[in-house]
Amino acid sequence: MSTLKYALFTGCTAKQSTPELLSSTLAVAKKLGIEITILEEASCCGASHLQDFDEFLAHVLNARNICYAEKLGLTMITICNTCQLNSAMTKHALDTDPELKARVNEKLAEVGLEYKGTSEIKHFLYCLIDEYGLENIKDKVEVPLSHLNIAPFYGCHNIRPSELHHTSNGGENPYNPTSLDQLIDALEGHPVDYDHKNKCCGFHVELQANHTSEILAGNAMVDAIDNNADIMVTPCPLCHLKMDTYQDDIGKVIGRDVELPVLHMPQMVALALGCTPKEIGLNYHVQKATHLTA
Amino acid sequence: MSDTRKVTIKAFRFNAETDYLPYYKQYEMEVGKDELILDLLNRIKWEHDGSFSYRRSCRHGICGACAIKVNGRATLACKQNAIELLDLFNNELVFEPSSKKRVVKDMIIDKKDFWDKHAAVQPYVVADIDPHPEHETKQSIADFNKFLDSDLCIQCGACHYSCPALEANSDFLGPAALNAAYRFTIDTRDEAGKERLELTAEPGVGVWDCVKCFECAEACPKDINPIEKITKLHNMQFEQGVAVSNVATRHAEGFVRSIKKHGFLDEADIVVYSEGYLGMYKHLKTAMKMMKAGKIHWNDGLPWVDNVPKSKNLDEIQKLIEISQTNKL
Numbered sequence: 001m002s003t004l005k006y007a008l009f010t011g012c013t014a015k016q017s018t019p020e021l022l023s024s025t026l027a028v029a030k031k032l033g034i035e036i037t038i039l040e041e042a043s044c045c046g047a048s049h050l051q052d053f054d055e056f057l058a059h060v061l062n063a064r065n066i067c068y069a070e071k072l073g074l075t076m077i078t079i080c081n082t083c084q085l086n087s088a089m090t091k092h093a094l095d096t097d098p099e100l101k102a103r104v105n106e107k108l109a110e111v112g113l114e115y116k117g118t119s120e121i122k123h124f125l126y127c128l129i130d131e132y133g134l135e136n137i138k139d140k141v142e143v144p145l146s147h148l149n150i151a152p153f154y155g156c157h158n159i160r161p162s163e164l165h166h167t168s169n170g171g172e173n174p175y176n177p178t179s180l181d182q183l184i185d186a187l188e189g190h191p192v193d194y195d196h197k198n199k200c201c202g203f204h205v206e207l208q209a210n211h212t213s214e215i216l217a218g219n220a221m222v223d224a225i226d227n228n229a230d231i232m233v234t235p236c237p238l239c240h241l242k243m244d245t246y247q248d249d250i251g252k253v254i255g256r257d258v259e260l261p262v263l264h265m266p267q268m269v270a271l272a273l274g275c276t277p278k279e280i281g282l283n284y285h286v287q288k289a290t291h292l293t294a
Numbered sequence: 295m296s297d298t299r300k301v302t303i304k305a306f307r308f309n310a311e312t313d314y315l316p317y318y319k320q321y322e323m324e325v326g327k328d329e330l331i332l333d334l335l336n337r338i339k340w341e342h343d344g345s346f347s348y349r350r351s352c353r354h355g356i357c358g359a360c361a362i363k364v365n366g367r368a369t370l371a372c373k374q375n376a377i378e379l380l381d382l383f384n385n386e387l388v389f390e391p392s393s394k395k396r397v398v399k400d401m402i403i404d405k406k407d408f409w410d411k412h413a414a415v416q417p418y419v420v421a422d423i424d425p426h427p428e429h430e431t432k433q434s435i436a437d438f439n440k441f442l443d444s445d446l447c448i449q450c451g452a453c454h455y456s457c458p459a460l461e462a463n464s465d466f467l468g469p470a471a472l473n474a475a476y477r478f479t480i481d482t483r484d485e486a487g488k489e490r491l492e493l494t495a496e497p498g499v500g501v502w503d504c505v506k507c508f509e510c511a512e513a514c515p516k517d518i519n520p521i522e523k524i525t526k527l528h529n530m531q532f533e534q535g536v537a538v539s540n541v542a543t544r545h546a547e548g549f550v551r552s553i554k555k556h557g558f559l560d561e562a563d564i565v566v567y568s569e570g571y572l573g574m575y576k577h578l579k580t581a582m583k584m585m586k587a588g589k590i591h592w593n594d595g596l597p598w599v600d601n602v603p604k605s606k607n608l609d610e611i612q613k614l615i616e617i618s619q620t621n622k623l
Contacts, residue, residue, distance in 0.1 A: 012558045012559040012561065013561070015558060015603045016558070016561050016589075016590075016602070016603070017561055017584065017589040017590060018589070040605070040606040041605055041606040041607045041610075042557075042605060043553055043557040043558065043605050043611045044549065044552065044553050044557065044558050044559045046549060047549070047559065048506050049545055049546045049549050050546065050549040050550065050553070051525055051528075052501075052525060052528035052529070052546040053528070053529075053532060053543075053546035053547050053549065053550065053621055053623070054529070054532070054550070054619055054620055054621040055525065055526075055529055056618060056620055057550070057614075057615065057618045057619050057620065057621075060614050060618040061553065061611065061614060061615075064610065064611070064614060107614055107617055107618045108614070110613060110614070110617055111607075111610040111613055111614060113610075156506070156507040156508055156509075157506075157508070160507065160508035160509065160511060160512050161508050161511040161512055161519070162512060173382055174512055175365060175366055175367040175382070175383075175512075176365070176382065176383060195366075199458060199507075200458050200505050200506075200507035200509070202462075202505055204505055204506045205459070205502075205503060205504075205505050207541050207542070207545055207565070207568050207569065208497060208502050208503070208540075208541050208542035208545065209459070209463065209497075209498070209502070209503045209505075210576075211462065211463065212459055212462040212463045212466075212503060212505065213505075215462040216458055216462060216505065245580055245583060245584055245589070246580060248579070248583075249580070283587070283588065284587050284588050284589055285587060286583045286584065286586075286587045286589070
């Protein structure tokens with residue numbers, strides 16, 4: 001297999017509150033021989049909130065990020081569902097609306113850039129599955145996760161709206177997603193089947209609609225726990241932040257103790273590829289995962 | 295290969311007048327390639343059990359009566375090919391009403407909450423019309439196109455009963471009513487735009503309670519993409535000066551403030567800026583836990599401290615904000 005090369009759009013959380021996401025992503029890439037160039041020029045994707053305030057500005061900033069991946073001639077990969085969604089929405093808007101693309105390029109020209117539409121945008125999860133390949137990952141497993149019941153939590157912005165994502169996420173069915181389940185299988189873990197795996201975690205209204213946010217996160221976590229999950233795993237750092245740091249508050253609203261370690265997808269892969277819990281930054285979690293090694 | 299497929303359908307059954315608890319009943323049938331979900335509903339009733347109840351009317355995807363959930367997926371029964379869903383769900387179909395807690399009988403639900411919310415946004419053109427006009431009220435094609443797709447809503451409730459924000463907060467208007475609010479607010483003939491926008495800006499009721507899950511976009515059988523209209527309402531609130539400064543609007547606007555300074559979002563600052571220093575007390579316990587885990591630092595968010603990583607070529611980002619920003623809070 002020829003070496004896979006990607007331009008990595010880290011997003012904001014991987015540079016701040018979830019450094020373990022970035023380090024474990026790089027650890028997985030190193031173990032699998034995937035070449036990664038970090039897009040240090042990139043800005044925030046707007047996380048859907050900038051879009052609420054000023055949609056055009058959000059398109060300009062996202063187009064600029066994509067420009068830097070285009071300059072390298074590489075696929076831009078994301079490690080956050082919301083980064084994936086907002087970048088892909090800009091790409092889709094510009095690629096299908098020549099008038100908008102011209103207006104955005106007029107602004108980008110002021111800083112010497114041009115959006116062309118030549119780079120694909122893909123979440124790292126789907127690079128691993130569709131491009132590196134599950135069979136190849138299986139061959140590299142050093143520490144099978146056979147002692148763990150793992151609840152996959154997909155996160156909205158990788159699977160919905162399906163029309164936007166179907167070319168980049170292997171045609172995942174938003175009502176019955178399977179990619180994370182397959183990945184867990186490949187690492188010899190036991191995927192937990194539960195109704196809320198494709199539901200919303202409530203992160204985006206944490207500040208203004210706190211009660212809603214806790215209920216959504218709580219419903220999902222309790223469902224995973226009731227189906228015997230030892231840990232939860234998610235490709236989205238925002239789902240991670242919601243479900244890892246707010247467990248006490250969630251428990252109070254939902255009326256039950258909620259204790260469940262929530263891993264980032266690359267942390268789980270890194271663990272199976274032989275990285276130590278320390279190497280993948282488990283110390284950065286609020287809810288510590290103490291029973292990960294057999 | 296045979297033209298039909300042998301299928302087992304599990305259907306939700308409940309009669310609010312006589313049953314204590316709902317139950318599921320199984321029906322077996324051969325399904326042909328051209329049959330719709332509505333055909334299967336009909337066949338349950340006609341061939342298996344005459345007491346099975348569901349709404350149906352036009353059979354043309356226009357009356358919105360036959361929306362149900364199939365394997366949790368919002369489905370307009372008269373528009374959905376059955377084999378397509380059998381492929382999607384590995385040959386197992388589960389028929390359920392759009393909202394189990396609102397069931398009257400089997401697939402039939404009480405949509406009162408839906409209609410109440412729909413009515414609340416004044417889903418009609420509000421205008422002082424000359425009773426004896428001498429000419430038509432003209433509209434440009436561009437203006438008409440602004441609401442063309444949102445006008446296709448058939449009030450089936452597929453998005454409304456797929457919205458998790460509504461399940462958690464019954465005051466929230468929900469995607470269908472907000473789509474209707476957009477449709478009439480953007481209409482050049484309408485004069486109630488500001489009043490309607492103010493309702494959509496209300497905390498706990500309007501667009502700021504949308505959780506951004508895109509369930510509505512996925513659910514809509516008419517491809518309306520209600521969340522896209524919700525984003526447009528957000529933008530219009532700022533454009534038309536309806537947005538008032540509160541935790542939600544500051545959270546949206548605060549992104550520009552952060553990106554201008556760092557390129558990245560300042561995660562601590564956005565919380566402080568949105569909540570205000572007094573509002574921070576709610577987050578102290580979480581902040582302490584995050585600090586202990588090394589996720590944030592003790593001096594994050596203090597105005598004279600800068601712990602945030604910077605994007606390379608930050609000057610480009612600042613320049614782009616300067617020349618591209620269109621809205622203000």
